[in-house]
Amino acid sequence: MGHRLDDVSAPARLAAPDEGIGRDELALATRNHGLPLEALRYDITPPGLHYVLTHYDIPYVPDDTEWQLTVGGLVRRPLRLTPADLRAFPRVTTRVTLECAGNGRALLTPRPVSQPWLVEAVGTADWTGVPLRLLLEEAGVEPGAVDVVFTGADHGVERGVEQDYQRALPIGTATGTEPEVLVAYAMNGAPLPPQHGRPLRLVVPGWYGMAHVKWLREVTVTDTAFEGFQQSVAYRLRQHPGDAGEPVTRIVPRALLVPPGFPDFMSRTRVVRPGPLPLEGRAWSGRAPVTRVEVSADAGRTWQEAELEPAAGHRWAWRHWRSTWTATPGEHTLTARATDADGHTQPLAQPWNRGGFAVNLVQRVPVRCLDEDAHG
Amino acid sequence: MGHRLDDVSAPARLAAPDEGIGRDELALATRNHGLPLEALRYDITPPGLHYVLTHYDIPYVPDDTEWQLTVGGLVRRPLRLTPADLRAFPRVTTRVTLECAGNGRALLTPRPVSQPWLVEAVGTADWTGVPLRLLLEEAGVEPGAVDVVFTGADHGVERGVEQDYQRALPIGTATGTEPEVLVAYAMNGAPLPPQHGRPLRLVVPGWYGMAHVKWLREVTVTDTAFEGFQQSVAYRLRQHPGDAGEPVTRIVPRALLVPPGFPDFMSRTRVVRPGPLPLEGRAWSGRAPVTRVEVSADAGRTWQEAELEPAAGHRWAWRHWRSTWTATPGEHTLTARATDADGHTQPLAQPWNRGGFAVNLVQRVPVRCLDEDAHG
Known part of the structure; x- marks a missing residue:
């Protein structure tokens, strides 16, 4: 051979x-x-x-x-x-x-x-x-x-x-x-x-x-x-x-959030305690400027507008955004989505292709909110 | 709940x-x-x-x-x-x-x-x-x-x-x-x-x-x-x-080699052409100074002594080693093993424990040597 x-x-x-x-x-x-x-x-x-x-x-x-x-x-x-x-x-x-x-x-x-x-x-x-x-x-x-x-x-x-x-x-x-x-x-x-x-x-x-x-x-x-x-x-x-x-050419819109609270080492599940929590992240698009970021605490059923910081002249860089979420005991899935000036946004169901390119399916962050008095 | x-x-x-x-x-x-x-x-x-x-x-x-x-x-x-x-x-x-x-x-x-x-x-x-x-x-x-x-x-x-x-x-x-x-x-x-x-x-x-x-x-x-x-x-x-x-305390001996030739993107299999090839790598031990590195081109059946560079006063750093291998068309598995001054060396079969700690099983680098005239 x-x-x-x-x-x-x-x-x-x-x-x-x-x-x-x-x-x-x-x-x-x-x-x-x-x-x-x-x-x-x-x-x-x-x-x-x-x-x-x-x-x-x-x-x-x-x-x-x-x-x-x-x-x-x-x-x-x-x-x-x-x-x-x-x-x-x-x-x-x-x-x-x-x-x-x-x-x-x-x-x-x-x-x-x-x-x-x-x-x-x-x-x-x-x-x-x-x-x-x-x-x-x-x-x-x-x-x-x-x-x-x-x-x-x-x-x-x-x-x-x-x-x-x-x-x-x-x-x-x-x-x-x-x-x-x-x-x-x-x-x-x-x-x-x-x-x-x-x-x-x-x-x-x-x-x-x-x-x-x-x-x-x-x-x-x-x-x-x-x-x-x-x-x-x-x-x-x-x-x-x-x-x-x-x-494959320009980057399609995407938002990511900083996972709140602290992680479990192995599962990376996030742990938080009840009450108001600041959320923040970044959003970008190579197609047109990002004009909107929304956040969901129920895996995308309902959305809340995030506050988008000014672009500060950096057209090709991500933009910072922030929001607030009031955590209640139980399991939650946080997600965020970006929309750009051309109206392009992120899908909640996967945009599949054989190479797995330009996939901007929304991020999903599982969060476990403990009971008020839980100390492990 | x-x-x-x-x-x-x-x-x-x-x-x-x-x-x-x-x-x-x-x-x-x-x-x-x-x-x-x-x-x-x-x-x-x-x-x-x-x-x-x-x-x-x-x-x-x-x-x-x-x-x-x-x-x-x-x-x-x-x-x-x-x-x-x-x-x-x-x-x-x-x-x-x-x-x-x-x-x-x-x-x-x-x-x-x-x-x-x-x-x-x-x-x-x-x-x-x-x-x-x-x-x-x-x-x-x-x-x-x-x-x-x-x-x-x-x-x-x-x-x-x-x-x-x-x-x-x-x-x-x-x-x-x-x-x-x-x-x-x-x-x-x-x-x-x-x-x-x-x-x-x-x-x-x-x-x-x-x-x-x-x-x-x-x-x-x-x-x-x-x-x-x-x-x-x-x-x-x-x-x-x-x-x-x-x-788990001090580092057990280990040698690694720089994979020779060039890789296939997905499998990381190394590709080389026939002839003499320089091999090099590093070896270290946190137990006692490394005193010997051996290289094998047949998955550990036979071994050849590598040349170990002087430690240059850095007791806690890896040492450089080099060797030569003459590649012939076919599939090969390169490996190297370090031995330290206490006589500790690396096993060819896995030293298993439940946490997967301090495992110094030898590295195995699959290499494919092409025929003399192979151009894909």
Whole structure:
């Protein structure tokens, strides 16, 4: 028997109805990580609490100064830039809420077998870098440009295809200003941590994480639509394996709440005591600004309007919201939902697709309110 | 029906033989995280790649300057110290490899249901702080001291017991110099990140993570042995539920290797091409210095001695090792094992206990070596 790449990967599959998380999903869950939900309290997510999803290995880059970014393809003046060269361009800092396209996947039935996120694959950071449009201007894009392809240094195999991680944006998006795409070299004022793309990554405000190519090495302008694995096979919204599917692009609206009270270690059930309780959380949308957050203490049967803090000029960052709930002894399910200026909101029943992408099913937080005099 | 604390927690249990990882275990795996194994390349683990395990919520501490650490109990001069006060004491920096006591748990059959680590719950940092013995000297420990109890600010419920996280050390260990216990305020030269105990944590070199109490608020000297939940119920090595069990203390030897080649996204199987391949990794023991690392490419049937780098004075940190392997087309299982100066080594068959603690079963890395001419 031969030993070939196409034997290495198992086909994509859905879990059986009662199938627990498998060893493969667990291996992804232990190396990638979500935002512990209590960290929704921070405007800017502290390093190490921001979600991380890496397809292959985190490249080992002991010396940033030797890194080179090329800008080529359909351009008049191909560029070769070091991180120091990039710092000579005008710098822009943008606060961006980044969410994994697979967030919510593990709540689906049937569950697509992949990185098993519940609701926590999110984080917000101040990203500093050069607007991509300035680099493309410097290189001089030729007429006829269709896509801009971004190549990272992370290398692996997926469904039998050996690849460097690659994604593309349409030329209009790559050179646009709403959002303004960045080639970022700093996160929260410090050099990028290795797991966030050190030394360079793309930041595409409002888009799911798969577009923000990390460990960025090449920017290539093409005159045809990019059809690489991560563009045309992965990250498509499909109902059936044979569908061409719609591409996954911008982030759909979502609200999350900071679980109140304190947790049981194992079940993560929240414990509170009777009386009024402040609730708070964050809400975001990459489609249009969030205009409304509602909270429910009865699993979505009735809703109460939350108070949404001003956006403070950060169009691409989550917004803080607060509300109050009067807890009474018994079991409750708290939930919240965001609505954006386009009228998009979050479903109470799962919006299923085979890849488990762009799932914004509402968060459900089970809370146990103790009796007035309960001390365990 | 009443709503009491003892209804909140489910009893400890073992998974059924074919039971996949449950929603409760997954909720822990998505918020806590391990070291991505390629990060074993770094002497000091970059922030955000070091493993994290939090029992309850990460406390929210917006202003460090208001934090107070008390030193009390059986002492002549109780102390109340701010982080700034601690910086006035002599400072010590110690490089420490920290491992979770539950590392390896999810590899056990039957699997204890808890945080489901495979092998990655480890990391190495330079911790800076005040030797605990200097604080206890300043407070003046009275005769008859037995234990020193450490209380963190993280609050939750576990098996029906509401608690702040608390652990104790015997007075001799707390005031000893081998290892020297620290009250740390910096990690790798920066203030502690929230998830690592900001603003103060205990560091007990050589001991499993449960001893390194984070968000440290109280140090209390007692004249009786501490019998709190995390000391006498959790973190015991038991074969049967009714056993008193031995306490979990120091880290048993372990070697891990950086998985060679590149991964398949989903299975994490490693792919290499035929020929000589450098192998490298780390090895550590909290019992006695590591003196030997061996590598096997046939799942432990035959072993080859690895080259162990000098310890460079960091007694409590992992040591780097390297070896070479000549890959031939086919499927292989790489493994490594560490032996320490006391002759302790790693088992090839699981050392089972009900809590899944101190499990140093060898790592097994499946590798697929392609045919010479295979290109997928």
